[in-house]
Amino acid sequence: xxxxxxxxxxxxxxxxxxxxxxxxxxxxxxxxxxxxxxxxxxxxxxxxxxxxxxxxxxxxxxxxxxxxxxxxxxxxxxxxxxxxxxxxxxxxxxxxxxxxxxxxxxxxxxxxxxxxxxxxxxxxxxxxxxxxxxxxxxxxxxxxxxxxxxxxxxxxxxxxxxxxxxxxxxxxxxxxxxxxxxxxxxxxxxxxxxxxxxxxxxxxxxxxxxxxxxxxxxxxxxxxxxxxxxxxxxxxxxxxxxxxxxxxxxxxxxxxxxxxxxxxxxxxxxxxxxxxxxxxxxxxxxxxxxxxxxxxxxxxxxxxxxxxxxxxxxxxxxx
Numbered sequence: 001x002x003x004x005x006x007x008x009x010x011x012x013x014x015x016x017x018x019x020x021x022x023x024x025x026x027x028x029x030x031x032x033x034x035x036x037x038x039x040x041x042x043x044x045x046x047x048x049x050x051x052x053x054x055x056x057x058x059x060x061x062x063x064x065x066x067x068x069x070x071x072x073x074x075x076x077x078x079x080x081x082x083x084x085x086x087x088x089x090x091x092x093x094x095x096x097x098x099x100x101x102x103x104x105x106x107x108x109x110x111x112x113x114x115x116x117x118x119x120x121x122x123x124x125x126x127x128x129x130x131x132x133x134x135x136x137x138x139x140x141x142x143x144x145x146x147x148x149x150x151x152x153x154x155x156x157x158x159x160x161x162x163x164x165x166x167x168x169x170x171x172x173x174x175x176x177x178x179x180x181x182x183x184x185x186x187x188x189x190x191x192x193x194x195x196x197x198x199x200x201x202x203x204x205x206x207x208x209x210x211x212x213x214x215x216x217x218x219x220x221x222x223x224x225x226x227x228x229x230x231x232x233x234x235x236x237x238x239x240x241x242x243x244x245x246x247x248x249x250x251x252x253x254x255x256x257x258x259x260x261x262x263x264x265x266x267x268x269x270x271x272x273x274x275x276x277x278x279x280x281x282x283x284x285x286x287x288x289x290x291x292x293x294x295x296x297x298x299x300x301x302x303x304x305x306x307x308x309x310x311x312x313x314x315x316x317x318x319x
Contacts, residue, residue, distance in 0.1 A: 005106050006030045008303050009097050011084050011248065012113035014039055015289045016280030018065045019296030020111050025073025027304050032105055033069075033078045034097070038245075040115050040281060043131030048140055049290050084114075087248050095275065108310075109303040111277045112249075112262065113296055116242035116287065121157055123185075125214035129236070133221040134214070136239045137288050138172040148220065148234025151177035155194065156185035159239045163193050167204075169237045174203050177234055183223070186210035207231070244282045252276055261285070268302035268318065269295050277303060 008024055010017045013035030021033045039058065041047065047058045069076050083100040087110065090096055095110040118136070120126050126134065134154075135141035145151070151173040155166035166182055173180045180203055184190040191208035198204050209229070215222040220234040243260055255263040255272035262278035264271055271278050277299035280292035302318065309316035 005094060005108060006032055007108050007307050008300070009087075009095055009105055009107035009110045010034065010113060011087070011097065011111070011246070012036070012115055012280065013062065013066070013078065014113065014115055014280060014292060015061075016115075016292040016296035016299075017111070017113035018062065018069070019293040020113060020279060020300035021069055021076050021078075022065070022073070023297050023300035024304060025069055025076045027308075028073075028075050029304055029307065030075045031077075031107070033076065034082045034084050034099075035066075035078060035080050036083050036114075037081045040118070040287075041131070044141070047289055048143075049288060050293075084246070084248075087251050089252065089273065089275070093275065108307055109275045109277065111279055111296070111299045111303065112246075112271070112282060113279045113292075113299075114245040114248065114282060116261075116281045117245050119241045119243060121154075121185075121238075121240060123211055123214055125216070129214050129216045129221055133216045133233075134236045134238055136237070138169070138176065138237060140288055142173070142176050142235055142237070145220070145234045146176045148177045150179040150181065150231075150233050152221070152223065152231075152233040152236040153180060153182045154185065154236055154238035155182045155190060156187060158241045160237075161187075161190060163190075163197050165239075166194060167197060169239070170204050173235075173237055174201075178203065180204045181231070181233070182206050183211065183236075184208045242281070242287070249278075254278075259285075267298060269299050270302065275303075275306075 007029040008031040010020050010033045024031045041058050046055045048054050053061050084097045085100050086098045095107050097105045153169045160166040170180045188208050191206045195206050209225040212226045213224040221236050223231045249262050257263050262283040264278050264283045279295040279299040281287040305316045
């Protein structure tokens with residue numbers, strides 16, 4: 001058990017948590033970063049959108065970031081392969097994090113950067129195709145398939161069951177493929193709604209057949225339908241519903257959004273309980289690496305400002 005009170009506890013060592021730790025280190029604040037060893041992009045070979053790290057392995061980015069932080073900022077520690085199971089606010093107002101092995105840490109502020117878990121649809125082969133030929137974000141993936149003859153959008157659940165979101169994804173897919181098919185997986189009503197909104201597009205079409213199985217192949221993704229027919233797409237875009245990783249929002253009684261993310265203020269991602277911040281995928285509709293890095297930095301910056309003002313008996317710049 002840590003004997004002293006740290007400035008900040010950071011749960012989650014993905015891009016948001018790493019960014020928060022680096023920010024706090026630059027101002028010599030004490031913080032511990034908890035790394036469970038589980039990451040949302042485990043299924044992907046490459047990450048994108050970060051200058052200097054575009055099309056690089058996510059594991060390499062994380063390892064280099066950790067080495068960089070630990071080699072320069074001795075006020076920051078990292079607890080590798082540590083699963084935090086419970087968090088609470090003590091009577092003094094500080095926060096306490098308890099690991100699965102019983103160890104306990106205390107901090108003045110806490111940043112939740114534990115990410116989200118994707119809730120896959122009940123379609124055979126979906127999980128095996130995730131991150132390889134099924135992409136949730138066409139900034140993160142998809143460019144490598146540019147020029148493919150056809151791509152698909154799975155518009156059956158999650159955000160894409162809303163027509164504007166499905167068409168937004170289809171327009172992005174159309175930048176990378178010659179034809180885009182929006183699959184509604186048995187929903188004739190949704191298919192009709194999308195068809196009526198296609199407008200003047202010459203490259204988009206709708207397919208309402210129910211999907212039986214998804215099979216990744218060398219040419220892309222083979223979609224097998226219940227009627228026995230098949231279609232091959234260079235890639236499939238789908239944004240499944242997500243749930244916040246861990247039970248921390250409930251343990252701290254935090255407000256959440258209708259989609260289940262942790263509700264935060266803007267621009268600094270303060271949660272509904274003072275002293276608690278949420279950064280990265282667990283509190284943003286833009287679930288990608290650049291957004292996670294940015295919100296992790298903002299969370300740490302605001303936590304730092306609050307701690308410094310409190311130590312001098314003053315009000316922070318942004319109350």
